[in-house]
Amino acid sequence: MVDRLGGICATRALKNAVYLQRVAPHIMPDPEPAEGFGSIIPWDVLALLHSQGDRDMRRLAPDVAGELRKVALPVIANHAVAPLFNGTIHFARLRFTVASQGNAVLSVSDNDTATAIAYATRAVVPISQYAQQYGPNSVTVSPNVIQFDVFLPQASGATYNNATLQSWVNQIAHENSLASSACVAVLNPQGIDNVDGLRSGGNGGYHRRADIAFIFVNVNGQGLTVADRRWEYAGSLSHEIAEMVVDPNADSANPEVCDPCGPNCASTYIDYFDAQGSYIETSQTPPYDSGAPSYGFYINGIVTPEWAKPCPVTVPPSACAYSPGSVVVTFSGVEAAFQANTGNLWIVGTDNRNDMGLGMMAGTSPSIAALPGGGWQAAFQANTGNLWIVGTDNRNDMGLGMMAGTSPSIAALPGGGWQAAFQANTGNLWIIGAGSEGGNTDLGMLLHSSPRIAAVSPSSSPVLSR
Numbered sequence: 001m002v003d004r005l006g007g008i009c010a011t012r013a014l015k016n017a018v019y020l021q022r023v024a025p026h027i028m029p030d031p032e033p034a035e036g037f038g039s040i041i042p043w044d045v046l047a048l049l050h051s052q053g054d055r056d057m058r059r060l061a062p063d064v065a066g067e068l069r070k071v072a073l074p075v076i077a078n079h080a081v082a083p084l085f086n087g088t089i090h091f092a093r094l095r096f097t098v099a100s101q102g103n104a105v106l107s108v109s110d111n112d113t114a115t116a117i118a119y120a121t122r123a124v125v126p127i128s129q130y131a132q133q134y135g136p137n138s139v140t141v142s143p144n145v146i147q148f149d150v151f152l153p154q155a156s157g158a159t160y161n162n163a164t165l166q167s168w169v170n171q172i173a174h175e176n177s178l179a180s181s182a183c184v185a186v187l188n189p190q191g192i193d194n195v196d197g198l199r200s201g202g203n204g205g206y207h208r209r210a211d212i213a214f215i216f217v218n219v220n221g222q223g224l225t226v227a228d229r230r231w232e233y234a235g236s237l238s239h240e241i242a243e244m245v246v247d248p249n250a251d252s253a254n255p256e257v258c259d260p261c262g263p264n265c266a267s268t269y270i271d272y273f274d275a276q277g278s279y280i281e282t283s284q285t286p287p288y289d290s291g292a293p294s295y296g297f298y299i300n301g302i303v304t305p306e307w308a309k310p311c312p313v314t315v316p317p318s319a320c321a322y323s324p325g326s327v328v329v330t331f332s333g334v335e336a337a338f339q340a341n342t343g344n345l346w347i348v349g350t351d352n353r354n355d356m357g358l359g360m361m362a363g364t365s366p367s368i369a370a371l372p373g374g375g376w377q378a379a380f381q382a383n384t385g386n387l388w389i390v391g392t393d394n395r396n397d398m399g400l401g402m403m404a405g406t407s408p409s410i411a412a413l414p415g416g417g418w419q420a421a422f423q424a425n426t427g428n429l430w431i432i433g434a435g436s437e438g439g440n441t442d443l444g445m446l447l448h449s450s451p452r453i454a455a456v457s458p459s460s461s462p463v464l465s466r
């Protein structure tokens with residue numbers, strides 16, 4: 001139903017064009033021509049290059065097609081190979097002075113830029129949640145607008161290309177001392193064309209990386225609203241933010257996670273949320289259609305990893321229509337526990353908890369283990385002298401007194417559950433755990449020494465050393 005909506009994403013086509021620049025500069029020159037990559041190979045052919053469709057190849061000049069057939073495009077993974085985005089998106093308001101129009105100045109208005117920022121601030125919450133399927137990530141949106149003046153010389157008319165945009169992004173990043181982890185979002189005003197993301201070609205935007213990540217989005221109206229019932233920017237902006245979050249390098253490592261849910265490969269699936277950010281539904285009904293729900297904002301659907309494949313691909317509705325709250329996190333990461341210089345237990349890593357607000361005994365150290373089914377389990381001596389167990393299986397105070405100056409050790413069992421070892425205040429070694437008897441081993445330990453525990457496969461019996 002959303003076929004009426006424009007705004008396809010040019011990211012894959014641009015990736016393929018830039019890849020050709022590197023491996024086949026005789027086909028795709030570097031720097032790119034002012035008229036854009038599409039002046040050499042049509043955009044729709046570039047977008048599907050990895051599928052090497054012969055039907056598309058026949059549209060090219062025979063010599064170009066012949067050279068292209070010799071190029072092996074990189075295999076596209078459906079999971080994240082490189083780390084995801086952890087940073088801040090800064091909106092840059094480009095003010096274009098157009099020489100060919102008597103130095104007229106064109107830009108997205110301050111009000112509309114502020115609306116896009118208000119929208120993005122809401123949208124990144126579910127986007128980040130959906131993206132957790134691909135890896136740990138964090139996204140914030142800066143409330144401040146970066147004003148940036150650019151000049152389009154007579155010869156350029158009212159156009160620029162991606163190479164020029166990248167040079168502007170680098171200038172913006174440098175002049176504003178943006179972190180290398182940051183992203184610049186550029187909203188392209190009506191009346192100005194990026195030849196590598198032409199509205200007339202049906203393009204809504206793309207994301208790439210200059211010195212830092214950036215997003216380019218065509219704005220197709222004025223007097224924007226957060227709800228964007230007229231589909232003038234929010235569809236493309238959410239699409240590019242989501243794909244940038246999963247693939248901040250925009251190279252060939254990580255997948256494009258919106259394309260399979262539309263508009264590129266399918267009629268667009270739209271995730272609708274209320275004004276508080278609660279999920280309502282996902283549907284292919286456009287926001288301006290009478291069948292659309294009453295909502296606060298929407299985002300472009302984000303595909304499940306299993307179906308994160310390049311077009312052409314037809315995915316089952318279940319791969320696009322689901323709540324961000326139902327996302328199952330399957331990525332692996334690391335988790336660390338330590339006693340901070342405040343005396344409190346801190347947990348950092350994939351599941352970043354920071355200050356746990358739990359006081360530890362001076363001179364002792366916590367122990368942490370990753371659970372095979374996901375999550376973690378930590379043990380430490382509290383400032384009461386008691387053993388505490390926290391984590392997925394949260395036990396808190398175990399009511400067991402520990403020997404002064406000693407630290408516990410914890411291990412995850414391959415079949416699930418955990419075991420912890422510690423020196424009790426009696427001087428004896430104790431082993432306790434989830435779903436096991438355990439307790440006092442009646443083994444006397446050297447004063448002030450701490451045990452270590454490890455799970456051994458295939459037996460699940462803990463092996464101890466002192």
Ligand SMILES: [Zn+2]
Pocket residue numbers: 009010011012239243256258259264
């Ligand atoms: Zn895309």
